[in-house]
Amino acid sequence: MENLNLLLRRLLDSEIDFVLIGGYAAIVHGASQVTHDLDICAVITEEQLIKLKSALRDLEPKHRMNPSVQLSLDDFPVKGKSIDNYYLRTNAGVLDILKDVSAVGDFQKLKSNANTIRIFGHECKVISLDDLIKAKTAMTRPKDKSVLEELLIVKQKLLKNRDHFIETAKTKTFNIFVTRTIDKNQIEAIFILVDAKNDSLKFEILLDIEKLRNFAQNLKSFPNHNHDHIEIALASLKNERIAFSAKVVDLNGRCELKLELKEIKKFKPGMMFSKVISTEPSLLNRLGQSIETWSNHPSDNFSFNL
Amino acid sequence: MNTEKDSLNSILSNTDHDLIDFNLSLPYEERLMNHQRSLDTINELLKAREQIYGKPESSTSTPS
Numbered sequence: 001m002e003n004l005n006l007l008l009r010r011l012l013d014s015e016i017d018f019v020l021i022g023g024y025a026a027i028v029h030g031a032s033q034v035t036h037d038l039d040i041c042a043v044i045t046e047e048q049l050i051k052l053k054s055a056l057r058d059l060e061p062k063h064r065m066n067p068s069v070q071l072s073l074d075d076f077p078v079k080g081k082s083i084d085n086y087y088l089r090t091n092a093g094v095l096d097i098l099k100d101v102s103a104v105g106d107f108q109k110l111k112s113n114a115n116t117i118r119i120f121g122h123e124c125k126v127i128s129l130d131d132l133i134k135a136k137t138a139m140t141r142p143k144d145k146s147v148l149e150e151l152l153i154v155k156q157k158l159l160k161n162r163d164h165f166i167e168t169a170k171t172k173t174f175n176i177f178v179t180r181t182i183d184k185n186q187i188e189a190i191f192i193l194v195d196a197k198n199d200s201l202k203f204e205i206l207l208d209i210e211k212l213r214n215f216a217q218n219l220k221s222f223p224n225h226n227h228d229h230i231e232i233a234l235a236s237l238k239n240e241r242i243a244f245s246a247k248v249v250d251l252n253g254r255c256e257l258k259l260e261l262k263e264i265k266k267f268k269p270g271m272m273f274s275k276v277i278s279t280e281p282s283l284l285n286r287l288g289q290s291i292e293t294w295s296n297h298p299s300d301n302f303s304f305n306l
Numbered sequence: 307m308n309t310e311k312d313s314l315n316s317i318l319s320n321t322d323h324d325l326i327d328f329n330l331s332l333p334y335e336e337r338l339m340n341h342q343r344s345l346d347t348i349n350e351l352l353k354a355r356e357q358i359y360g361k362p363e364s365s366t367s368t369p370s
Contacts, residue, residue, distance in 0.1 A: 002349060005342045027341045030329040034344045119335045153326055 002093040004038045005120075007059075010092075011040065012122035014055035018042035019110045020126045021101055021135070023147060028117065028126050030157075031150040033143065037094035041127070043107050044086065044097060049077075052086075052097075059090035103138035104131045129155055213292065 004024060011018060019042070020028065023035025044052065053061075053073055061073035065087045077083050086097040100106040104127075114125040127135070129151065136148040329337055356362075 002345055003342065004345065005338055008338070024338075024341075027329075027337055028334050030326055030337070032325045032329055034341065034348055036345070117334045119338065150326060153323060154330065157323075157326065157330060 002036060004035075004093050007038045007056075007090065007092045007095055008124075009120045010055040010059075011052075012120055012124055014051040016042060016048055016051045016055065017111075018097070018125070019107065019114045020124060021098070021110070021132070022096070025127045025132055026136075026147045026151060029129050029132065029151060030154040031147055033147050033150060037096060039096045039098065041098050041101055041107050041110050043099055044082065046079075046082070049082075056088075056090055056095075059092050061088045061090045061095070063087060064089040064094070101127070101131070101135050103134050129158070217292070 008020070008024070018040040020039075021041050022037070022039025023031075023033065024038050026033065027035065042048065056073060062070040063073070063076060063086070064070055070089070073086075073088060084099045086095070088095045088097070101110060104110060110127055110131060111125060113128045113131050115128055116123050116125055118124070133148065133151050133155065136144050136151060139145075139148075329340075332340065
């Protein structure tokens, strides 16, 4: 029985270095077309082959391209030999491993552009939406055209969401909700943006506690009467990752903190997130104190209001 | 030959966006779980078809 999620979990558990491509990557990006196989891009060295065999150990992996002689993965390739691509059939479904993707490039190229998502308890690299669109554009099969249509729609929706978000980041408070403590230096948290139409976007972020503490300490060194304004705003948006910066502009220079947001998801309902601009001198001290207090107790929620 | 923009406009006017909107509202893991459920359903339907019409001629699936 096909269980592509099981196959993917096995690959992630075995720590093979790969980029998810093909129809499954399209599903990750939001397409709806059902696929019957799992495609990945990877360079299968001897070390990777050992991991691959371990990952598929009880799934009876066989090379499927020659219907009359379907060699087991254990038997081929033989030690010391390597092959570029693997077309396997397993008890959990079909797994294709390609060393490159036509129209896009080799594994390193794919990997450098890839999105990293968190699934099944692991970080998983997925071919970027743009690369996947390129790859599907170069294919001629009707099913690839069909997936391409959906991916183009996904892309347009993401661009529209991003523009909409940038336009509507104008409210006056922001809240960070802690969702998970990763280790003593990092926590996972969320920002939620609500726009005037009550349409919400949720942003997951990783917060570096040390950076926050340093930021709060630096804020203390800014004399109240010298500060120009405090600005907490979107800095840039690229491939669903948003750099968020909090900075104080001062006549003596500036104190800046950058936080990188992980991904965008829709969420309802939401809290307010904002661009905060103020020339209120006491705001600086309050922000610094809020951050410092919270960074000592990162399991608590952090909030800061104008 | 259509530009990407022309093709997209044509697709947008003819395609139901609700399923894509729904998928985009889900976390990644849920998208994959949803897909597996769909795959399971399709496989059950294929089995049912085999019971009625017999097994189709086997073919090696084309690498994608």
